[in-house]
Amino acid sequence: MSSLPLPPDLDALDREGPLALFLDFDGTLVDIAPTPDGIAVPAELAQALCHLRDRLGGRLALVSGRALDDLERHLGPLAIARAGSHGSDCRAADGTVLGAAPAGLPETLLAAIHDFAASEGFDTEDKPHGAALHFRSNPSLEGKGLAFAEHFASEHGLQVKRGKCVIELVASGADKAAAVRNIMQAAPFHGALPVFVGDDVTDEDGMRAAAELGGFGIAVGERPSDNARYSLESPAAVQHWLGL
Template identity: 40%
Template sequence: MMPPVSRDTALLLDIDGTLLDMARSPERVIVPVDLLRALDRLARDLSGALAFVSGRSLVSIDKLFAPLRPAAIGAHGGEIRSAGGRVLRAPPVPESVRDIFVRLSRSTPGLLLEDKGVGLALHYRLAPEAKPMLTAAMEENASLFEDEKVHIQYGKAVIDARPFGVDKGSAVARLARQKPFAGRTILFGGDDTTDLDVFRVLPRLGGHGFSVGRRFPGADHVFASPRLVRQWLVQLAETGVGAS
C-alpha cells in the first residue's frame, strides 16, 4: 500500500526509470512540463523537503529540471547538495580507472561514457552485444579496482564506477539529518539496483519506499511504469498534501 503523503513527509526521488522514461542516451530523456510544475508545487508544499537521488551529476540534474533546483544527491551519492545549496563531493575515481573506462568506451560503436566527475558510467544500451566483453573486462581488472578503492556496480544497461563508501543509501542517511528533512518521514522512490542501498537504510530512518517496474525488498508499493509515478505526483500536487 502506498504510504500517505503529509506536510511532514520528505519526498526523495530517483530520476531515470522512476520519474522519467529511459531513453537511448541520458541526454535524450524528456521532462514533461506538468511533472516540472508538480515537483515545484510539491517542493513548496513540503517546505523544501523534496530531493532528487540520482546517478546523474548535479550539473545534469539541474539542466534537466531548470529552473527547479532543490536539494539533490548526484553521482550515486558522490555529490550531496543541501536545501541551502551547500555541495559536498567525494574525491573522483583515479586516472587508472578512468583510462580503462575510456579505452573500453572506444572499443565498440554505440558505447557511451558518462563522466560524472566523482564517478564514471559506461552505457551499453545502444550496443547490448558488448555486455559480455565489458563484464569480462571488469572481472579482469577487479584487483586494480580493489587496490584503487573503486566500487563497480551494474545497472540497467550501464556499468558504474565510484569510490568505495559512496552510495545512495549513505547519502540519503546524511541528507535525512539536515533541515528541512530532519524529523520528517522519508518517502523514497527508485527502480534500479543502485537504489537498493536506499531501501536498506529506510527502516533505520523510519522511512517508506516505492519501486518502479518490479518490487524491491522494503518497498511498500510498486508502480508499473514512470508514467504512473508522474500521474501520481501530478495528482498529488493538484489535490495538495494532507495535514499531519
C-alpha cells in the same frame, strides 16, 4: 506486474507525520531513453516539483546517478535538496554541500576505461565520481562489460554500480544510502519519515536506508525488490501518485 501493493495516498501519509520524499530521476520521474541525453522531460516538471516541495514543507529531494550539473541541464536550477553522482554529491535546497564532495577518478584510470569502451563498442560517460559504460544500443555487451568492471574495480579499489544497460565504476562510498542519511540529518528533513522511490537496482541502497530510518521504499516498474514495501508501474504512475 509487481506483487507489491500500491502506496497509500501521499497527502494521507504526510498528515500522519512529517514525510521526507526522495525521488530517483531516470526511470522514476521520466522514462528511460536509449541514451542519457535522449530523455524527454515534461516542460512543466520543474515547476511541479517546486510545488511538491512546498506541499511537503521543503522535505523533497532528488537522488540521481547523474551528476548535479547534468540534472540541472535537464530541469534547470531548482531550489530543492538533491544528490547526484549516486549520492556522493549532496546539496541542501540552498546549494549548501552536505557531507564530503565527490572524488573523481584519476585521469589514468579514466583513460583505461575509455580505451576499453572504444575497443569493445560501449558508450562512455565521465562523471564527477567515476565513469559509466552504456550498452543500451547493444545489450549483448553486458557480460563483457561487467567482467571488465569487476576486475578493474578490484585492481583499483573502486565499486561497481549496475543499472539498466549501464555499468558504472565509482569511487568508494558513492551510494544512495549515504545520500539519504546525509540529507536526513539536515533541516527540514530531520525527524521526518523517509520514503524513497526508484526504479533501478542502485535505488535499493536508498530504500534500505529509508527503512533503517523508519520509512520505506517504493519500487517503480516490473522488477524484483528486496527493500520496497510498495510499487508503482511506471513514471506516469509516479507522477500521478505525486500529483504532478
